[in-house]
Amino acid sequence: MIGIVLAGGQSRRFGSPKAFATYNGKCFYEYAIAALTPHCTEIAVVARPEDAARFPGTLHVTTDLQEFAGQGPLAGILTGMNTIQSDWYAVLPCDVPFADDSIIRELMNHRAGNLSVAIEEDGKCHPLLSIWSKGAEPLIRSSLEMGNRSVRPLIQHWVDGQALLGMKPSLFNNVNRPEQLEGR
Template sequence: MKTVGVLLAGGQSRRFGSPKAFATHEGHAFYRYSLDALRPICDEIVIVTRPESKELFPDTVRVTTDLESFSGMGPLAGILSAMELLEADRYVVLPCDMPFIEAGVMKRLLELHQGDISSVTVEGKRHPLVSVWNANVKPTIKQALHNGNRRVMHVQAQHESQWIEGAVLTHTPEITFKNVNTPCELERG
């Protein structure tokens, strides 16, 4: 069964003030933590980013941008763009702004994956972009984007989806799944 990692790094980072993918924590760019968490469980990985950021990533990683027809339409467009670029049975999705994510956590998520989509929730807060998507979801994503619907959870609601409590994946879910949206949040991390 082929597994592709999808690292989403296309956000505008308005609250952060600069591209979050390249912000650093303990000397490493944020995107590296997500990349390292995906490597042990994925056959291939692709980073989906904005056109102006594409050249900022090293040549050693595969980087793409949104499909032209869905450019700038958010995370769903990024997931679909990766699915169109690399054929696989399932796609493990991570955002670039979780510098506390670990490979063991993502391995466990993949092991617990059932149905069409598995995503993480932490004490009622949903993290739909820390997820595993089966390839059969692709037509639903494409249709949603054609209809102008960018909501990830809209697509999830149309499929056999499960929400896995973060505490099942790690002893520190509130830290591990923290989205860092401002430099101050990183300091408090």
Template sequence: MTKADAQPEDVSERTVGILLAGGLSRRYGSPKAFARYEGRLFHERAYEALSAACRLVTVSSAASLAERFPGAYDVQVDLPEVSGRGPLAGICTVMRRIPAERYLVLPCDMPRVGPRTIRRLAELAQTRPEADVAAVRAGDAFVPLLSVWRAGLADVLEQEISADRLSVMKLLAKLNTVWLDASRIDEDLRVFDNFNTPDAN
């Protein structure tokens, strides 16, 4: 096969999706992963979206919630050394357990994000190979957990967690982070809203 005949590179084969669904969601009143938007559970919508661009989708969840997800899901509970330390712990755990070249992260509380949006995010992130993280910015609003992380960052995440530095934004400020314009990913910026209370939808 000549170079001209080669098929386009399949980014999905080297990308693992991380569905962040470990929060107990006290402000929401119940775990948001099991809330509904337009008739479907938040985690179902997020899983479907990530599956559009990832060879494997894994759910990062708390031990108390893990058995509530469908048996077909790969569910990862935090490693003991980072357990319960927020989203960085979930990302770190998946990086330690599942080798990949990149990790596409989506929190479960963004139920308007669909497959098209995720595919476009993956495409844009691929154009910035120099970035440690490619995350989304919608105007003045940062969406740090809708993001693509390169491999090899697990040690950095674990160091931050061990030092009790759990802010995702502060970590991204230390890394080579590229902020992608949300309007290049989806023209409807409502897609990037987090649902923090039951009346948000």
């Protein structure tokens, strides 16, 4: 399985690129890589062009496919799929620094066939905490070509995240503002 770290957001509410925000001395993108590493043979980081050179040279960093540049997370997922070939892809956004490898393990336990799988917890969907088969690539491309940028309609199976919450309540917290890190 290949890991895809989505690090190409505009970070408008955060005020600076979230990939490089730090928590306990570690950049957000490093948390995503740490969560993916136990399950993935390689990891692609999909970043904004102006930020790509800021990542260490040891990482496989890429930017959106030119035809879908700037079209959001779905374009990032497709870019990751086109960057490193695999049958399966585990996706984590860089702005979920409290996520750990238990999310990926849980998603892997629920994958079957060509299903795309994502976490749903107490009615709240987390479509970017997901696993995709290579078979989803044409659906993603077609959706983007039609101007549909939403990830949710392409998710075929939602995994109940309640069991994971018992282990770590903040597992799915998306950090959109610096003050969300205060007092942690």
